Amino acid sequence: MGAEREVYLDYSASTPVDRRVLEAMQPYFSEIYGNPSSAHRQGRLGESAIEDARRRIAAILNCRPAEIIFTSCGSESDNLALRGTAWAAWKRGKPTRLITTPVEHSAVTETVMQLGALLDIETDFVAVDGRGLVDEAAFEASCARGGAIASVIYANNELGSLNDLARLSAIARENGIVFHTDAVQAGGQLSLDVEALGVDLLSLSAHKFYGPKGVGLLYARDGVDLIGAQTGGGHEGGMRAGTHNSAFIVGMARALELAHQESEARRAHFSRLRDRLIDGVLERVPGAILTGDPVRRLPSHASFILPGLDVNALLMHLDMKGIAASSGSACKTGDPEPSAILLAAGYRREEALCGLRLSVGMATSETDIDYALAVLGEAALKLRRLKRAYA
Amino acid sequence: MTSQRKRVVVAMSGGVDSSVAAALLLEAGYDVVGMMMRLWTDEAAGGAEHNRCCTPDQMRSARAVADQLGIPFYVLDTQAVFRETVVRYFIDGHRAGDTPNPCLACNRQIRFDWLLRNALALEADYMATGHYARVSDDGVGRRQLRKGIDESKDQSYVLSVLNQGQLSRALFPIGEYTKAQARQIAARLGFDAASKKDSQDLCFLGDQDYRSFLRRHAPDLSQKGPIVTRDGEILGEHGGLSNYTIGQRKGLGVSSNQPLYVLAMNPSRQALIVGGRDELGRDELVATGVNWISEEAPAMPFRAEVKIRYQATPQRAWIEPTDNGGFRARFDAPQRDITPGQAAVVYQGELCLGGGLIAKFDEAAETRASLQRAPG
Secondary structure: OOOOOOEEOEOOOOOOOOHHHHHHHOHHHHOOOOOOOOOOHHHHHHHHHHHHHHHHHHHHHOOOHHHEEEEOOHHHHHHHHHHHHHHHHHHOOOOOOEEEOOOOOHHHHHHHHHHHHHOOOOEEEOOEOOOOOEOHHHHHHHHHOOOOEEEOOOEOOOOOEEOOHHHHHHHHHHOOOEEEEEOOOOOOOOOOOHHHHOOOEEEEEHHHOOOOOOOEEEEEOOOOOOOOOEOOOOOHHHOEOOOOOHHHHHHHHHHHHHHHHOHHHHHHHHHHHHHHHHHHHHHHOOOOEEOOOOOOEOOOEEEEEOOOOOHHHHHHHHHHOOEEOEOOOOOOOOOOOOOHHHHHOOOOHHHHOOEEEEEOOOOOOHHHHHHHHHHHHHHHHHHHHHHHOOO | OOOOOOEEEEEOOOOHHHHHHHHHHHHOOOEEEEEEEEOOEEHHHOOOEEOHHHOHHHHHHHHHHHHHHOOOEEEEEOHHHHHHHHHHHHHHHHHOOOOOOHHHHHHHHHHHHHHHHHHHHOOOOEEEOOOOEEEEEOOOOOEEEEEOOOHHHOOHHHHOOOOHHHHOOEEOHHHHOOHHHHHHHHHHOOOHHHHOOOOOOOHHHOOOOHHHHHHHHOHHHHOOEEEEEOOOOEEEEEOOHHHOOOOOOOOOOOOOOOOOEEEEEEOOOOEEEEEOHHHHOEEEEEEEEEEEOOOOOOOOOEEEEEEOOOOOOOEEEEEEEOOOOOEEEEEEEEEOOOOEOEEEEEEEOOEEEEEEEEOOOOOHHHHHHHHHHOOO
């Protein structure tokens, strides 16, 4: 308890709510509290806040406001995209194949597998390369066989690599397949222009870009055949029933707006610190391997394999020194499983148990990075020494 | 302020004892870190089976206690080293015809070695467990191991393998309390564990008994062999020596005009040697691989009390030296269940002097003779 310094390097897992965002949300807890579906003044004020948020988000995504569906999180958005599309295709007797990759967030992977099993439809996990990027030729071959939806992650949560969505979405479109991307990690850092990206469906989650947890969205291009996955009161064009969370929706819009306005400064700050981290880790930890694409990666994201190190023990050592980090095989039960994403990228089982992810944020400083590197180097040395005692 | 506080890592199991140990250390002003070892996942049982002390339930319970106390809590993957030391020791012991006590091996090689090293690497000054035992100073800078205040719960037996280096880092906070008091403290603090019953069996066995564990993990131990008397009479066949323990009466499956007990085993012949109650007692044992807590063999012979099993009552004996650096315990009265592979632990009052492993009896020659005499 009471480490001398707190250095949070797990912004890919979640970010703090920006004070400016909190301020924007504040009135919508106890002052403007009406149900946005109600016809009275309180209700109208709530509705107006939500529709204003929708317009501001649509401007950033370069889409129409009506194409934004508010949800409770990125996982829900992924579920709606996949279920909604698969059910619609299945119901209308259209091609139902589900195309995705083996390096998606589990919200995509598990949903695809469940849909495949429940509806007895074909699923295809297209191969990725060593950086975790989709093999375009394999993707094209899969799309040529037809399907309802192709879902490819924008920025990989474990590897940081960025897929070329414009090229992949064009391939899907040529084959008449709806293209979805989980842009949860990319949100707040990369362009979300749905026209430039060519995507039909896109999932976002506010807490990855200094907004609150518990709110997300799905962009659904006008004309995409979608069946609502959560039925009820017909909110969100019948796509997502449930009373609107006005405060959080307002917060998400403000957070996205700030990220958009400050994108250049943030990107420069993130990538400078990230590169300092990468250089430092590779220098201080013998045998460390940078995973993911060295160049085409999330500005805030550094990921490694530290061969032969018990990464969960390493996380404990970092935590005791006030440093928050994460691992693809992070596990609270002492029985780590190798990271499925590292395995899919071609790493061996022993390597896939040794993934480490460090991600920087707006509050991270160079001193923080240097402190983290010193602690990490020392902890890695200690753990190696311990391990040698039992070799 | 935090810098002067001594850091202690508590080995937590989710049970009453280690939970209360953590709470007491925190009250005493230590910088407390909770750790739990993931020792075992039974692959042979389909992977889903956990050992008794790291079931999801126990883990949740330990995590809840740590959370309530506001201390960090980590689970360490200890599976590889546990398998290579304790589980191997257990199986090899049975293979040699002994009845090993894996808790001793675990304390020596896992808790007070592997975990202790991990604790020290985490800049801990001490490591604590929920054992009912006490450590004191002998006045000339050496640590002494004492029974816990609650003699009915005393666990110094399984700690008799520790050395000075290990004891200088060890804290046993609940050794100063009775089990009833520990339960009261747990109840006062609102720990769920307060009402849990004590764990009895070996932690890695899960819900199976050790015989089925051995059948699965060391099928070679299920080799059949004869059940013979010391006189060479073959009374029947047994399904593997590891199914038996010295002094066992039930489950022999042979009929006789008197109750029969397991007297000994001869693994080279796969023979289970049985006899009447009067043959069961032995008035001495030889211990090898001896650990004296003081790290210096005491002047022998001397009078002491010897505990031959974890649950046994200490019995008065003379302790004499043997040629190989071990000791011979000569009991005032014959002891029934002297079992090779278990520890013989030497006490003087509440002081635990150390112990060793009970060596095999010189049974081989005896059995060979008896088998040769046996008809057919």
